[in-house]
Amino acid sequence: xxxxxxxxxxxxxxxxxxxxxLKNVNIKIxxxxxxxxxxxxxxxxxxxxxxxxxxxxPTGGNFYFLGERxxxxxxxxxxxxxxxxxxxxxxxxxxxxxxxNILIGTHFVQKSRxxxxxxxxxxxxxxxxxxxxxxxxxxxxxxxxxxxxLFVRVGSLPFIDRRRVEISRAMISEPKLILxxxxxxxxxxxxxxxxxxxxGKVRSEMxxxxxxxxxxxxxxIGTVTERVYALNFGQVIAEGTYKEVSNNIDVKEAxxxxxxxxxxxxxx
Amino acid sequence: xxxxxxxxxxxxxxxxxxxxxxxxxxxxxxESVWILIITVILLGVIFYLSKKFKKTFELINDSFTKNSxxxxxxxxxxxxxxxxxxxxxxxxxxxxxxxTIQTFIFAIVALGLNFQAGTTGVMNLSSAAFYGVGAYTAxxxxxxxxxxxxxxxxxxxxxxxxxxxxxxxxxxxARGQYFALITLAFGYMFVLSLNNLxxxxxxxxxxxxPPINLFGYNFQKAPFGTHFYVNxxxxxxxxxxxxxxxxxxxxxxxxxxxxxxxxxxxxxxxGCGVSTNKWKLMTxxxxxxxxxxxxxIYAHMIGFISPPNFTLTISLLIISIVLLGGSxxxxxxxxxxxxxxxxxxxxxxxxxYRVMLYxxxxxxxxxxxxxxxxxxxERIYDKVIAKEN
Amino acid sequence: MSGFAVxxxxxxxxxxxxIQYSMIAVGFTLFRGVLNVLNFSHGDVFMVGAFISMTLMxxxxxxxxxxxxxxxxxxxIFILSMILLGIIGVIFExxxxxxxxxxxxxxxxxxxxxxxxxxxxxxxLFYPRGGESKKFPELFHKLFEGTKGAFEFSxxxxxxxxxxxxxIGVAVVLILAFFINKTKMxxxxxxxxxxxxxxLMMGVNKDFIIDLxxxxxxxxxxxxxxxxxxxxxxxxxxxGALMGVIGLSAAVVGGLGNIYGAxxxxxxxxxxxxxxxxxxxxxxxxxxxxxxxxxxxxxxxxPSGILGEKVFERV
Numbered sequence: 001x002x003x004x005x006x007x008x009x010x011x012x013x014x015x016x017x018x019x020x021x022l023k024n025v026n027i028k029i030x031x032x033x034x035x036x037x038x039x040x041x042x043x044x045x046x047x048x049x050x051x052x053x054x055x056x057x058p059t060g061g062n063f064y065f066l067g068e069r070x071x072x073x074x075x076x077x078x079x080x081x082x083x084x085x086x087x088x089x090x091x092x093x094x095x096x097x098x099x100x101n102i103l104i105g106t107h108f109v110q111k112s113r114x115x116x117x118x119x120x121x122x123x124x125x126x127x128x129x130x131x132x133x134x135x136x137x138x139x140x141x142x143x144x145x146x147x148x149x150l151f152v153r154v155g156s157l158p159f160i161d162r163r164r165v166e167i168s169r170a171m172i173s174e175p176k177l178i179l180x181x182x183x184x185x186x187x188x189x190x191x192x193x194x195x196x197x198x199x200g201k202v203r204s205e206m207x208x209x210x211x212x213x214x215x216x217x218x219x220x221i222g223t224v225t226e227r228v229y230a231l232n233f234g235q236v237i238a239e240g241t242y243k244e245v246s247n248n249i250d251v252k253e254a255x256x257x258x259x260x261x262x263x264x265x266x267x268x
Numbered sequence: 269x270x271x272x273x274x275x276x277x278x279x280x281x282x283x284x285x286x287x288x289x290x291x292x293x294x295x296x297x298x299e300s301v302w303i304l305i306i307t308v309i310l311l312g313v314i315f316y317l318s319k320k321f322k323k324t325f326e327l328i329n330d331s332f333t334k335n336s337x338x339x340x341x342x343x344x345x346x347x348x349x350x351x352x353x354x355x356x357x358x359x360x361x362x363x364x365x366x367x368t369i370q371t372f373i374f375a376i377v378a379l380g381l382n383f384q385a386g387t388t389g390v391m392n393l394s395s396a397a398f399y400g401v402g403a404y405t406a407x408x409x410x411x412x413x414x415x416x417x418x419x420x421x422x423x424x425x426x427x428x429x430x431x432x433x434x435x436x437x438x439x440x441x442a443r444g445q446y447f448a449l450i451t452l453a454f455g456y457m458f459v460l461s462l463n464n465l466x467x468x469x470x471x472x473x474x475x476x477x478p479p480i481n482l483f484g485y486n487f488q489k490a491p492f493g494t495h496f497y498v499n500x501x502x503x504x505x506x507x508x509x510x511x512x513x514x515x516x517x518x519x520x521x522x523x524x525x526x527x528x529x530x531x532x533x534x535x536x537x538x539g540c541g542v543s544t545n546k547w548k549l550m551t552x553x554x555x556x557x558x559x560x561x562x563x564x565i566y567a568h569m570i571g572f573i574s575p576p577n578f579t580l581t582i583s584l585l586i587i588s589i590v591l592l593g594g595s596x597x598x599x600x601x602x603x604x605x606x607x608x609x610x611x612x613x614x615x616x617x618x619x620x621y622r623v624m625l626y627x628x629x630x631x632x633x634x635x636x637x638x639x640x641x642x643x644x645x646e647r648i649y650d651k652v653i654a655k656e657n
Numbered sequence: 658m659s660g661f662a663v664x665x666x667x668x669x670x671x672x673x674x675x676i677q678y679s680m681i682a683v684g685f686t687l688f689r690g691v692l693n694v695l696n697f698s699h700g701d702v703f704m705v706g707a708f709i710s711m712t713l714m715x716x717x718x719x720x721x722x723x724x725x726x727x728x729x730x731x732x733x734i735f736i737l738s739m740i741l742l743g744i745i746g747v748i749f750e751x752x753x754x755x756x757x758x759x760x761x762x763x764x765x766x767x768x769x770x771x772x773x774x775x776x777x778x779x780x781x782l783f784y785p786r787g788g789e790s791k792k793f794p795e796l797f798h799k800l801f802e803g804t805k806g807a808f809e810f811s812x813x814x815x816x817x818x819x820x821x822x823x824x825i826g827v828a829v830v831l832i833l834a835f836f837i838n839k840t841k842m843x844x845x846x847x848x849x850x851x852x853x854x855x856x857l858m859m860g861v862n863k864d865f866i867i868d869l870x871x872x873x874x875x876x877x878x879x880x881x882x883x884x885x886x887x888x889x890x891x892x893x894x895x896x897g898a899l900m901g902v903i904g905l906s907a908a909v910v911g912g913l914g915n916i917y918g919a920x921x922x923x924x925x926x927x928x929x930x931x932x933x934x935x936x937x938x939x940x941x942x943x944x945x946x947x948x949x950x951x952x953x954x955x956x957x958x959x960p961s962g963i964l965g966e967k968v969f970e971r972v
Contacts, residue, residue: 053539075538085539093532096525097646103522104529108541110522114550117521118514124521128649151646169540391763393770439957445695445762446956449909453949456902460946580898584774587767624778630771634764635756 003030006066006177006210007052013060014047014234021047022234025061029177034203034211036221036242039231040254045214046088048231049181053085054078066176080108084170085179088214090186092166094155098146101154102135103128105169131172138168141201160191164198171206178202180213184220192217199224218246230254277331281339284328289346293357295614296364304614347505351498362495367613369497369569372504373562375605378589379511379598380558385587386595387524388551389531391448394455395559395586398428400462400578402560407474407567417480417487421564428560429553436552440545455580462575473574480568487568500569507565511558515598520649527551528596528647581623585609588626591633594640603642662812663935671924671931673819673888676826679923680881681904682911683833684874686919689908690850691870692750694758694765698773700901702746702875705776706882707793707892708784710738714794731796738883739876746875747868749776755867773901781894790893793886797821822884829880830920833873837916846870850914899945906952911963921963926952 007029014022022044029035037045050056052063054075062071070078079085084105092101110131112124132150139146142164149157154165163183170178183199184192196219203211215221221228221242228245230238232254238245245251295303318325332339346353350368354361377399384390402424409415409423439450463471479496480487480503487499518524529537530544538544567573589608593600608629612622633640681703688696713734749772757768781787797818798806807816837843848856849866857863885900886892903926911922926948933947 055535055538074543075535076541076543079539079541087536087539091533091536091539093529093536095532095644096528100525100528100647104525104537104540104542107522107526112522114518114523117523118517121517125649151648153646173541391766393767439953442956445766446909448763448766449695449905450953450956453902453906453953456899457946457949580770581774584770588771591767620782621778624775624782627771627774627776627778631753631757631768631775634760634768634771635753638760638764 003033005029006031007063009052009061009063011061012048012051012058012063014044014051014056015059020234022051022058025231025234025236027229027236029210029212030227032208032210033227034199034213034225036225036228037212037214037231038216038218038221038228038245038251043231043254044234045231046181047234049085049179049214052078053083053179076108082176083179084173084175084177086163086166086170086181086183088182088185090159090163090166092154092162092169095153097151098139098154098157098165099132099135099150101165102138102168102172103131105172106131107173109173134172135168138171138205139164141205142168142198159186160194163187163195167198167202171202171209174206175209177210177212178206180211182214182216184215184217192220196220196223222246277335278338280328280331281335282342284332285339285342285346290357293354296354296361297358301615304611344509348502351494351501352492355494362497364613365495365497365501367610369501369504370566371605371609372501372508373566374586374589374609375602376504376508376511377559377562378586378601378605379515380555380562381586382555382590382596382598382601383515383518383527383558384551384555386590386597387519387531388527388548389444390548390551391444391451392552392555393448393451393580393587394458394583396578396580396582397455397458398432398556398559399563399566399582399586400458400573401428401431402563403567403573403577404462404468404474404563405560406564407477407573408468410478410568411474411476414478417482417568420568421561424564424567425557425560428556428563432552432556433549436549440548452580455583459575459579462578469574471575473572473577474567475572477567477571477573479571497569500565504565507561512598512602519596519598520647524647531596581626584630585626588630588633591630591638592640594642594644597640597642597645600640600642604640665811665813667931667935668928669813669815669819670934671928673822674927674930675924676822676830677881677885677888677900677923678903678907678927679830679920680826680877681900682907682919682923683916684878685905685908686911686913686916687846687850687870687874688754690914691846691867692755692758693762694754694769695762695905696754697766697769697901697905698749698754698776699769699874699878700899700904701773701776701780701897702742702749703878703882703885703900703904704892704894704897705745705780706738706742706875706879707886707896708780708791708894709741710734710879710883711791711793711886711892713737714796728800734796735880735883739879742879742882743872743876746871746878750867750871754871773897777895777897784894787894790891793890793892795890796883796887818887822888825880826884829877833877834916842869903945903948906949910952910955912961918963925963 005028007027009025009027012022012025012027013020025044025048027048037048039045047056051058052065052070054070054073054077057072062069064070065078065081065083068081070081110127112120112127116124136147136150139150143161146157146161146164154162157165167180167183170180180199184195187195199211199213199220202209213221213225225242228238228240228242229236230245230248230251232250237250237254238248240248295307351361351365354364358364377395380398381392381395384392405427406417406420406424409420410417415423435451435454439447442450462468462473468474480499482503485499487503488496489499490496491498526537526542526547529540530542530547534544585608589604590601591604592607593602593604608626612619612625615622681699684699685696688694688699717730717734753772754765754769757765800821801817804817806818807814809815837846845856845861845866846869848859848861849863849870856866882892885896904923907922907926908919909922910925911918911920929948929951930944933944937944937947
């Protein structure tokens with residue numbers, strides 16, 4: 001079965017002054033897969049995310065989403081084509097409610113604007129009600145408790161719940177590609193296990209979506225992903241299943257340096 | 269049992285509102301400064317009691333929340349009756365009427381700034397300049413082109429919006445603090461220019477701006493044997509209520525949500541598909557419009573405007589109103605306007621010290637209570653939506 | 658006057674102004690670097706410096722002194738004003754500036770704006786007849802008694818006093834540059850400016866450095882105030898308002914956080930003013946507006962300033 005590519009990059013280069021954060025990066029993302037990206041600190045993973053979401057404009061190369069060239073476009077232009085993302089530092093607005101933080105994810109699909117806000121409240125409420133139901137549905141999957149906290153300040157929730165709100169925000173617009181940037185950052189072992197379950201739930205909830213995860217925690221990558229890219233010093237050094245990549249000499253060198261027998265370190 | 273509760277709730281709401289209403293009248297009536305001191309003490313006592321008798325206060329709070337439509341309706345009635353009631357109770361009611369009108373005008377301007385700074389996080393430090401654009405546009409058009417108020421007032425608002433666009437579009441690339449700086453510089457340039465441009469009167473300003481004449485009704489006529497200020501009072505009251513309604517509805521909608529997100533985490537907003545620059549421009553347009561309207565009304569009412577009316581100090585006053593009440597809080601803006609415009613009038617003894625106190629107040633608020641006096645309230649789009657949980 | 662003479666005059670005016678602006682600008686840039694605040698009360702602190710030095714001159718009976726004791730008195734007044742204002746600057750920093758420095762920069766901008774207004778009004782209200790313009794005593798005149806007082810070059814008259822200003826100004830700038838770049842203390846300041854957390858970990862006493870920076874910035878403002886007073890002969894309670902905005906604009910133009918940039922920015926601003934005053938009809942009325950317009954252009958097209966401030970938004 002021919003796999004459809006939904007996003008691919010051509011020789012992406014990201015230079016900051018004299019430093020190459022990304023160089024000759026060629027990556028393909030296939031429809032419906034769960035793709036992972038690993039690499040030591042500073043290898044350029046988040047930079048790559050930022051490039052394909054428009055936060056950084058690449059200094060060289062191109063990337064295409066669903067056949068359309070999106071290089072140089074602004075984030076809002078890119079995201080409305082069916083991407084969404086979470087952030088390493090879990091960016092949610094602490095002072096806003098849980099519902100608000102999820103609803104913003106529907107920004108480019110909802111229809112009411114100034115006119116309706118002022119003159120056609122009924123239509124507005126109908127739309128909000130509709131998306132509120134969706135949000136409730138999503139939250140139920142992750143943590144039914146949260147359903148009772150729709151109007152609570154997100155800042156008062158524990159970290160893992162804030163992550164879940166952020167993931168719900170990324171999911172509610174039913175994107176074709178979800179980018180998760182180090183979702184397990186800041187979590188302990190138990191929370192990470194919950195997270196892995198969560199990702200599984202995302203997958204079963206959105207059967208047509210493609211998920212792309214950057215991770216540091218090898219357990220997560222090993223358990224959840226189908227295919228992995230490894231990055232080091234801004235370049236792709238390996239690609240394949242987790243097993244293949246973790247046994248790759250270059251990858252081991254990147255993490256541990258030369259001349260060390262580290263077969264065990266990668267055991268998932 | 270249900271029916272009795274509903275009536276009881278409304279009774280509580282009416283009682284509280286009437287007490288506050290007549291207390292304000294007394295506040296106006298009593299000449300000596302003692303009334304202010306007594307008020308402060310009373311407020312302290314109430315504050316203390318609210319901690320001790322939490323349950324009772326929560327009950328009162330709930331009554332207001334459950335009957336917010338009724339509460340608002342009653343306040344509007346009271347405000348409509350205000351000129352006539354005050355005539356009976358307060359001997360100097362004409363003076364206080366004027367002060368109240370000024371308070372409302374600043375509230376309208378502050379609502380505009382609140383939409384920009386409080387809701388969207390766009391720090392516009394030259395609100396007085398746009399207030400001034402509205403005033404000068406309306407004044408000039410009325411004086412030299414004999415345009416009627418029905419045109420000059422909206423044109424004042426539109427002029428402020430356009431002026432704002434001309435200024436803000438080029439400087440959008442500038443980050444937060446630089447943006448604020450530029451608006452500050454613009455405020456200075458505005459006053460400096462006014463002082464040197466002769467066609468708007470230079471340092472003397474515009475004099476003899478014609479009063480409002482709405483569909484043949486001359487605002488200089490005193491209705492029902494009161495005073496012609498009453499006409500302006502109702503005009504400003506209507507515009508204030510419209511402004512409140514507009515901003516309330518905008519807040520409780522996608523608009524408010526999106527703008528809040530831009531304020532609190534702009535990159536995350538971009539990541540959700542928000543084209544932040546366009547939205548910020550919209551806020552600037554709308555906010556400036558109201559600032560201009562406020563200025564236009566002021567010009568017609570007072571009949572005389574000059575550069576010192578639109579300096580940085582005035583911008584600071586408006587910012588303090590927004591900060592004191594609580595940014596992004598419509599009720600807060602009203603409270604702030606009340607406190608910062610009305611109360612200093614009582615302190616005529618210390619008029620000299622007023623500006624210094626404003627300065628100190630800003631410092632103190634930002635050090636101790638940057639979120640303002642009125643506590644934060646979550647966005648609940650509609651009670652119905654919030655209920656089904 | 659010949660074309661050359663005009664240019665020379667403009668240059669000289671510009672330089673005289675530039676020295677004052679630079680010293681204020683340096684204060685702004687230091688505060689921004691070390692505490693991450695835009696300290697709008699600095700202009701009004703400058704004004705306080707003018708009032709302090711004027712009062713000191715009156716109190717010390719400067720006018721009645723003679724000979725060497727006169728020069729000694731001048732030096733004492735300079736130093737005393739600088740120290741006093743330095744202390745006042747630190748007091749304000751501790752009371753009002755540091756507490757608001759933790760929040761977003763726009764908050765500190767507002768708060769210091771309010772503080773500046775409060776200071777300005779306090780002087781107006783509490784200094785005897787504070788609302789009026791005050792005559793600033795002439796200090797250097799006596800030094801040049803018996804001389805022509807000025808010399809001529811290419812049709813432009815240069816007064817000895819002004820040359821003295823120039824020398825003092827340049828000397829101070831050089832001393833400052835030396836201090837910041839070659840001493841341990843200066844190194845500490847630069848460290849805190851670049852990365853306060855890291856500096857703390859390296860053993861630098863952050864709070865002391867912040868106090869020191871405010872002291873230096875305010876002392877420089879005192880110097881600028883004295884030069885201002887001697888140059889214009891008049892001071893008034895709201896002179897700090899405009900100077901504050903100018904100083905900050907100059908610091909931004911030069912690149913916030915960069916001391917050399919602040920100095921350059923000061924001169925850019927003053928030369929722009931001098932040029933517009935000389936070349937545009939009714940220019941002296943509009944020169945501030947023109948200069949601000951230039952600043953705005955800078956902020957649009959090159960917000961990092963002439964010498965650059967590191968600007969980067971992490972996502």
